[in-house]
Amino acid sequence: MTNPNDPIPPNQTYSNSSPSSNQFTTYAPLVQSFVKQYSCSYFLHHSDSTSLVLVSDLLTKSNYSSWSQSMTLSFTVKNKMGFIDGTLPKPIGDLQNSWIICNSVVTTWIFNALSKKIAASVNFSDSTREIWLDLQQRYQSKKYPCIFQFHRELSNLVQDQLSVIAYFTKLKTAWNELASYQPICSCGRCTCGGVKELLDYFQIEHVMEFLMGLNNSFSQIRTCLLLTGPEPTIQ
Incomplete structure (x- = not known):
């Protein structure tokens, strides 16, 4: 049995820190090594092969x-x-x-x-x-032919045989595609509130487009939503 009064061997140290702290100290150099690797633009992971496909949709003339x-x-x-x-x-x-x-x-x-x-x-x-x-x-x-195409798609898009969720998904996809062509303010200094008002207006447009394309079976609900104040968001 070890005597508590015996001196601590030179290769052994005692610490009052918790096991989690010791684990952090042990793995910290390894974490730093990973961070250093991934922060280098010349680093290639073993999964970064020449057959890697980064996106699901290939580039065409319209996307x-x-x-x-x-x-x-x-x-x-x-x-x-x-x-x-x-x-x-x-x-x-x-x-x-x-x-x-x-x-x-x-x-x-x-x-x-x-x-x-x-x-x-x-x-x-x-x-x-x-x-x-x-x-x-x-x-x-x-981009202008693409913008025209998305506007035409939106003007002709109706629920028809689709479920409400499927219909909304098609609308949301077209909205997102169209939004990628819209200019945005990237200066980060807009404080007049004009950008927020513009975004709110786009939300109202989205609500109107969604309601216009719904089947007639939703006419009563559509009327109630249009008479609701404040205006409902697309979410």
């Missing part, structure tokens, strides 16, 4: 806005936006080979997210940045 938003979100999660927006140019020196490898991987991710005809048109580009700009210049400029 560039929603496609680019989804791709940008995916690249941000992967910490690879520097290869897309040009903030991580090809270096000279020890990191050049790592840059080439990562650039090639990101390029394959873009190819995997394109329809076959579009992929063939950018197959010989030198860098991910060039491909991204090429696609942006070709398809972002076609």
Whole structure:
């Protein structure tokens, strides 16, 4: 039995801290190592293969806005936006080979997210940045036909044989697509309340579009909602 008065061996220390604190101290270097890896744009996880598909809907001639938003979100999660927006140019020196490898991987991710005809048109580009700009210049400029198409879809969309939930889902999808083409204020300094009033007005428009497309069996409920004050939100 150990005598409490005996000196503490040099390789052994006693602490009054809880087991959870000891565990944190033990795993802290490991956590820091993971954070350091993922914060580096040249880091590639074992799942980051060249066959990875980042988005469910491939780029076509009519969905560039929603496609680019989804791709940008995916690249941000992967910490690879520097290869897309040009903030991580090809270096000279020890990191050049790592840059080439990562650039090639990101390029394959873009190819995997394109329809076959579009992929063939950018197959010989030198860098991910060039491909991204090429696609942006070709398809972002076609927003007015897309806006027209979404407005026409909304004007013709009715419940018909759909359930209320399915009907609302189709409406919500069209609203989201249309919203991706609308200008937004990104300065963060709007204090006059005008933006909120504009958003509230869009909510009223959404409510009206939803009610207009409902089947006649909901006419009584629709009338009650229209007479309700304050106006109901789309939620």
